[in-house]
Amino acid sequence: MNQTPALSARATQVAEGLCSYLDASPSPFHAVDTAAALLTEAGFTELAETDATPVDPGRYLVRRGGSLVAWASDVVGERASHTPFRVVGAHTDSPNLRIKPRPDRAHAGWQMLGVEVYGGALTNSWLDRDLGLSGRVAVRDASAPGGVGQRLFRTDDPVLRVSQLAIHLDRSVRTEGLQLNDQQHLAPHWGLGPEPRSFRGWLADLTGVDPQDLLAWDAMTHDLTPARRIGADGELIASGRLDNLATSYAAVRALLEAVSAPSPQPWIPVIVLFDHEEVGSTSERGAQSTFLPAWLERVVLAAGGGREDYLRSLAGSVVASGDMAHATHPNYAERHEPEHPILMNGGPVLKVNANLRYATDSVGAAAFALACEQAGVPMQTFVTRSDLPCGSTVGPTTSALTGATTVDFGAPVLSMHSTREICGTLDQAAYAAALAAFLAPA
Template sequence: MMTAHLQVQHLLDFIDASPSPWHVVASIETELAQHQFTRLYETETWALQSGGRYYVVRDDSSIIVFVQGQKPVQDSGFKIIGAHTDSPGFRIKPNAASCIDGILRLSVEIYGGPILATFTDRDLSLAGRISYKNDQGDIDRQLIHFDKPLLRLPNLAIHMNRGVNEDGLKLQKQLELPLLLSTLTAEQLPQAYFAELLQQQSGIDAKQMLAFDLAVYDTQKGSFWGAENQFYANSQLDNLASCYAALQALLDDTVMQSDATLVCALFDHEEIGSQSTKGADGSFLPDVLQRIAMATDTLGQDYHRALAKSFMVSADMAHAYQPNFPNAYDPDHKVMVNNGPVIKVNANHRYSSEGISEALFADWCNQADVPYQSYSHRCDLPCGSTIGPITSAKLGIRSVDVGCPMWAMHSIRESAGVFDHAAMIKVTRQFFISAV
């Protein structure tokens, strides 16, 4: 049995290899290949076999992985774990390169809701994909990853910002977020210089490049910390820790023998509302479930019977109690790092949990010998949301919102507990093999 620290080391390696949502899906595909999964394409006809292992990718950064159950879906339903592949941060604008006083900068747009101050004074770089016209005249795309520090957002010295420690660091989003890249001579053109940089890294002729999707990421690798290495830190824990836990639960040999059809649905665009062709509020998951049903002759009422017997675990990280800021938490709902997965509850349905789904997840925790906690947000603070309410409403499937407790959510450097990650894998395996 793999130790908790080894499981987290694999998670850190996964995150370090996945600096953008497009790389996340590529990393997952690499892992699926080791378990003999077959890629399906939405433009082709599907022929599915009982016990078959399959996955579908939409627009390179959302992926749905499934194992066809031993029993028909109308008899056993779908067991789904949903999570998201994106994290808040910066994205490079189309005409990003500009030069001021000989310093080349790249302008950025804020993606989602990052803690902006945490991006200062970090070793930043770029990762994503380039769309280009290939030698055959077709539009193609290729991943690109600068694996060295390339960019920086230097802080202003305290001598010029005397109130920073009292007032906090405040960055003007249009003027003070461009990232420093290089110095240029008067003869060098900013856009041409940046295009040449992309060409050198990708091997694609700059004249063939038509567009790019580039995310800014932190090059510092993930690490353990604490007196007994009981914590770990990295970027993108929200929500790659949930994605990877779900994937590890599914790839267990015993789990993949399930009677039910098992699904991991990992979506891009959660951090910006999920409303896109590949987001949880789009058609991706309903399309795939319907295609599974049609490929197995589960039509009409039988498909709706399958949905009625289905269940979804919406897995997204949870807010751990931080003792330096006690007033940020409901005193009766402090969830602690390394005390087990968290069931997230909100009366206004910002989370999809309700009494029955909470009870089911609690029972799976008990069966798996895993501790669990319950979280409710302070009533006087706005509560975030997840893909849970969106997806369960769209499909009519009962759902519970859960996650591992973590510190500094939406910082460029987040922290969590080693033993919680292991516990989440264990309980989601239990979910996959248990009756609903």
């Protein structure tokens, strides 16, 4: 699969779809909004969490901030109340710089903004880039629940930049490496003047509200370089937020393909896109919340089941937790487990860790291997070097909350947590195909 003198039409289509999704999704809120649009266009009905769960089989989705759950059920009768689930999980957030509540600053004749590093960002990659802003605002709205309305915003104007110090003023950078203090060195500038510019006023103008009605914001930076194919043969995709929007997009495509399979299925296919994975998942919409378990139970209850039926459903369910996987870096091959090389465009990656930083066990691994086999794509296996710490995913948390067999997987990527990462073009079609087969096993 890694021999790519010419890319297939399907691989090109999936790659172009992913690039469009990435460009439309600078924040977790936009990622969920874009995913919801793709699903509703295919016949999914969006529900409000405060509404009763429909008793009729169908295709449904619900969102909570930067998180989303979607499912499709065509099972009727007594079995509907305890049908097991097949769940694909991903996350919508990525490391970036987020605007503080009181960000206005002025220093040395520059107007600046206070920011906080979100997640494990490679902070050097945010230097000397044209940055836009996106996210969500909470506004005064007497007609909204609690008097608070929400709206998304984004600007792709290059309003911010974090400028690096010239080498003439820090010769040691060549010998000792770049040393950045998050508080002192990452504040972006966005104008000139002795007095701070009002971020609240600027954001109010952007969103069309009175500054007094702008109550709070979730505002974050994004690099303005669009997603694009790179390499002599277009074998790679370069973009921000590949970790983990590549999996989010593959999950949406997989669900759409799974629901087109012959019915009825012996499983209810589900995707869940969580926010806040990069900072530990502990929030009302993160993987450690009740968001997924509560909605799985509501699906069972709406089908006429009870708590016993819900537990029966979970006992037969399988969860696939998707997050990007480290491809073997050609300049740092010694940092990788030598017996488990990961090739770009080499196929989906099973992720294994004996200390359960990944949730994979032999049963989950077998389920994912069969999905790759059904999809006709190769499978790779990632293990971290024994002398290096291993990252984690939403998998262990989801496994613990549901008690379901869980497997962790990913797609190869380089420069993980950089402002701009790269992945394989062919891998994206194989990724989506494997997840579709997992959601609708033959």
